[in-house]
Amino acid sequence: MxxxxxxxxxxxxxxxxxxxxxxxxxxxxxxxxxxxxxxxQEKKQNILYTVGVDSVMVDGEKQELTRPLAEANFDKYIKKMVALNKDGAVAEDVDAFKIDLAKELKKPIEEQVFPLYEAEVQGETYYIIPIRGKGLWGAIWGYISLKNDVNTVKGVIFDHKSETPGLGAEITKAWFEERFSDERIFDSSGNLVGVSVVKGYGGGNDKEDNAVNAISGATVTGDGVSDMIEERLSHYLPYFKKQENFKVAVK
Known part of the structure; x- marks a missing residue:
């Protein structure tokens, strides 16, 4: 040819x-x-990060929590994983770890299942909840952990699909995530309000006002963080109310 x-x-x-x-x-x-x-491994690493496990002991030396180490130590800290239905009952035969929140959000609320992780770190119990919502340009997601009172935030970790570098993308920075530590998700009357990202916040280090300072120039992304925290946590209220050992009074 x-x-x-x-x-x-x-x-x-x-x-x-x-x-x-x-x-x-x-x-x-x-x-x-x-x-x-x-x-x-990254999922397990992020879950452990929210409860303060960012390093582990290996052969007598402290090492940073890499992905392989997160997988190796996950069961050491995560004592329970359940999937809940909208009524707060445990959904049988559902692997909570395999739940894809992006897919769940496309379903009607009545058909969704809500994964919950229970961790024990240095004798303290924490509850970790996956969260997902919308930022300025696309999806944002992460995890929020609550202390044993199911009211006080232990830690958070955020990620995003396409938020603006230097603005909305800053939600992944440690200095922003640290603002949520010890914040409350219920107000003084026991109503779930989450933690709001507030532009021009003037509350200083007040941990009782359910609010943190926003990122300059990232109002829409901050609003997305506020909305996804409150919206996702609200679906766990039926379960929280059934737990007699929880200290907080919820409405």
């Missing part, structure tokens, strides 16, 4: 497309297991 002909060029292009597609498909399939492992 004439290598300068259009037919040759066309056939060569088709062969190259098929070969490249096959290579990409093989590579993707080969790496799928590793990719899934990375996602699983």
């Amino acid at each position: 004439d290598k300068n002909s259009n037919a040759y060029t066309f056939i060569f292009a088709i062969i190259m497309v098929v070969v490249v597609a096959a290579i990409l498909a093989f590579t993707s399939t080969s790496l799928q297991e590793k990719q899934n492992a990375n996602v699983r």
